[in-house]
Amino acid sequence: MPADPSLDRLANATLLVPFESYEAPPWLLDGLADGIAGVCLFHNNIRGPEQVAALNAVLAGAAESPLVSLDEEGGDVTRIGQRAGSDYPGNAALGAVDDPVLTRAVHAALGAELRSLGITLNLAPTVDVNTAADNPTIGTRSFGSDAALVARHAAAAVAGLQDAGVAACAKHFPGHGATRQDSHTELPTVDADADLLHRRELLPFREAVGAGVRTILTAHIRLPAYGLDGPATLSPRVLTGLLREEMGFTGVVISDALDMTGVSGDIGMPEAAVRALAAGCDLLCLGRFTYADDVAAVRAAIVAAVREGRLDGARLEEAATRLGELRSWTSGRPVPPRADAIGLDVARRAVRVTGELPPLRDPVVTEIDAPPGIAVGDVPWGLAPWFPGTERVDPATARPSDVLARASGRDLVLVVRDAHRFPAAREFVTAVCTARPDTVVVEMGLPEWRPECRAHVSTYGAARVNGQSAAELLGGIGATSVR
Structure with missing residues (x-):
């Protein structure tokens, strides 16, 4: 069957891709021009402020308003602070202080710095309620173990980042805080009934939605209460039924990284991509080392699934529309002045x-x-x-x-x-x-x-x-x- 450029472009519009180095490789620039939605930066792309600002300017010139994203949570999970540690306290410190006004100010300062570097989407804040003390992947990334506390700081963090013109991303839906396994290496289980999930895990996401969060990122977790044997990322009942229809979220749903064992360990990344889109994801975060050939394989799988009738082409069109709206929102934000550094003062208070x-x-x-x-x-x-x-x-x-x-x-x-x-x-x-x-x-x-x-x-x-x-x-x- 001959190639269909329009279908290839629709598939590209769902991809958030990494790349190898401090400079944008030709395959990436060509891909952005051919409709790839955007990039996710990691440590290997960031040498310093001047370098990453120049890199992001090149990326921005390759297409109209591509998404430039990273995981900059402040605290322990930092990309811009990878060499020396972050200048911003993480969520656990902010939760210990428990001043939502301060949380909003910290995230506004962080957002202003990111925007000055050319970042338009921050895959933060983490709004999981960390009820499992031995949780190996959330911990200090959470505002705390009390759902109401996490909820008020989730809303504040979202507002702060978006005040600065950076799209926020509440993660990991529907909640990774009660797990004792790491979804990077296996598929964790949240063993809670539906009532508890609504009172605990889902409360911060409802507050984030109420605060106008532009994007929500999924979790690769099993939810027996919803009849799930597989990850929530691949569940229409969770992403379409719960998040969209029940909770009223109208923004962009982003998958957690598809290279993680919790979602693709048994089926491979291309198949995970197809199933995630069918479940309701709009943007596929491909992970850390998914470069040109792997990106092409994911795109080919999406195109093949549409041709075979396993994936509705209208689903891709819906995703592309939402992503177009997000890209327009990010391009229309003014770059704010850099805020005064407040991270150390907050860390002292914590x-x-x-x-x-x-x-x-x-x-x-x-x-x-x-x-x-x-x-x-x-x-x-x-x-x-x-x-x-x-x-x-x-x-x-x-x-x-x-x-x-x-x-x-x-x-x-x-x-x-x-x-x-x-x-x-x-x-x-x-x-x-x-x-x-x-x-x-x-x-x-x-x-x-x-x-x-x-x-x-x-x-x-x-x-x-x-x-x-x-x-x-x-x-x-x-x-x-x-x-």
């Missing part, structure tokens, strides 16, 4: 201290290593920038006695990240604190576990500003004291 925190003199600082989540990636964290000589140890192989010997005659600070999720970290910290009850422990994840120690400092995130806020309390070099 810090919580239990116990007695005395002035520390020449402390030995030891960081207990923890593996980053897949969504977070390799982003610096800890207190080393403010405490020269900081050592990071693997709790599975390091000996507490070595840390104790190094700190003999000096104050001792242990830095952990989500210690509640890692038994080896808890055992290591417990052994040190038992021998040195005057130890100060800094938790840069969720403070779900607290050892017996002199003082416990919770930052509610591992962004650079969270680290600096803790360093100020501890008297780190170059940190301005707020005590």
Whole structure:
């Protein structure tokens, strides 16, 4: 059967693609000219502000108002702050402060920075209610475990980003916070009945819709309450029935990355793309390493599905219309002036201290290593920038006695990240604190576990500003004291 340029273009209009480098490759520029909806930037595309602004100007010139997106949540999940950590506290810190006006201001400042770089769509905020403390993929990305708190901050974050002319994206619908598995590597289950889902998981999404959120991103999760054996991303009952018909959402539905095992592990990405579109997704986020040949394979699968009658062409036309409206909205927003940096002030307000925190003199600082989540990636964290000589140890192989010997005659600070999720970290910290009850422990994840120690400092995130806020309390070099 001969190629149909109009059908190819309709298929392209549903694609949000990554690419390889700091410069736009020819296949991408040609694809944008042929109707690809937009791009998703990752760490390998961002070297610095001037470079990414120039790159995005090239992308913007390749087509009329292409979407330029990334996952810039602030806090632990950052793309523009990948080299040194984010200048914006993440959602857990904002939830700890619990000032929606401040949350809106932080996201307006973040949005203004993104818009100045040429970003038009931010795949944020995360509005999952993190009710599973050992959740491996949400954690500090959530505003908290209380649905009402998450809901009010979801609305504020959406408003702040869109005040700055950046389309916001509430994720991960219908809620990833009650899972104990990571959908990057498997298909998690949310074991809650429909009534609980409406009272808990769905409340923040309803508030985001009420705040005018332009896009919503799906979750690769199983919902037994809705009769799902497969992921919500591929379910018409969830995306069309629940989100559109019941909740009244009229914007763009974006799939979570289709390279994730939770959605394509058994069927492959091209088939997952077809099923996601049929279920009600308008824009397909293809993932991290899906380049020219893989993009072509996805497009070919969509075209073939239409020709075979497995996918209604009207579904593609509907998606293209919504995406055209979104692209028009982003192109019509004025670029706001850069806002004053407020991230550090918010991070300071989020810090919580239990116990007695005395002035520390020449402390030995030891960081207990923890593996980053897949969504977070390799982003610096800890207190080393403010405490020269900081050592990071693997709790599975390091000996507490070595840390104790190094700190003999000096104050001792242990830095952990989500210690509640890692038994080896808890055992290591417990052994040190038992021998040195005057130890100060800094938790840069969720403070779900607290050892017996002199003082416990919770930052509610591992962004650079969270680290600096803790360093100020501890008297780190170059940190301005707020005590």
